[in-house]
Amino acid sequence: MKIAILGWGSLVWDPRNLAIVGDWHQGGPILPIEFSRKSANGRLTLVIDPANGAPVATRFARSSLQNLDEAIRNLREREGNPLPNHIGYINLVKHTERPRARQNHPAACDAITVWARENDWEAVIWTALPSNFEAQQHQPFTVQAGLDYLNGLTGETRARAFEYIRRAPPETMTPLRRQFNAMHGENPGN
Numbered sequence: 001m002k003i004a005i006l007g008w009g010s011l012v013w014d015p016r017n018l019a020i021v022g023d024w025h026q027g028g029p030i031l032p033i034e035f036s037r038k039s040a041n042g043r044l045t046l047v048i049d050p051a052n053g054a055p056v057a058t059r060f061a062r063s064s065l066q067n068l069d070e071a072i073r074n075l076r077e078r079e080g081n082p083l084p085n086h087i088g089y090i091n092l093v094k095h096t097e098r099p100r101a102r103q104n105h106p107a108a109c110d111a112i113t114v115w116a117r118e119n120d121w122e123a124v125i126w127t128a129l130p131s132n133f134e135a136q137q138h139q140p141f142t143v144q145a146g147l148d149y150l151n152g153l154t155g156e157t158r159a160r161a162f163e164y165i166r167r168a169p170p171e172t173m174t175p176l177r178r179q180f181n182a183m184h185g186e187n188p189g190n
Contacts, residue, residue: 003063003071006126009046018078020061028058029115035176036131036141042157043164048105049131054174088128101128146176
């Protein structure tokens with residue numbers, strides 16, 4: 001089975017044990033992406049966010065695995081074993097998809113399906129973690145709320161959070177990243 005993996009953040013610059021053929025390629029589907037998920041180590045990470053995300057041209061790589069379940073398991077391992085529902089998939093051969101991904105991101109699933117058909121993929125997988133900023137910070141996500149959170153970080157947590165934003169692919173330009181760059185530029189010490 002010909003399986004594409006979608007990426008827009010750390011998968012691209014830090015694939016670790018992700019089983020891919022060659023490199024990441026530009027030209028993935030356009031999806032609404034934003035730094036609106038607070039990770040366990042304090043970073044704001046990129047997720048599909050229909051409410052706050054900006055249209056971002058994603059990247060793709062071909063999985064070196066040809067079994068969809070194995071490719072999903074491999075992506076789960078790379079992502080630190082998130083719940084199975086947090087790995088989205090579309091299987092164009094069997095006409096199946098992850099119900100939770102469809103429920104949370106119907107327009108993104110549609111865009112991924114169209115892109116997959118146009119590019120002759122048999123299946124596509126991606127990390128489908130939801131935004132959790134409001135649940136973690138007890139306020140809705142806004143660019144200003146995200147920047148206030150980031151600017152309040154210190155030490156190693158701050159360094160990791162800033163690195164994650166700076167290392168995202170250049171085309172992953174979201175409203176938060178634009179404002180972050182305006183405030184902090186490219187100087188890692190800020």
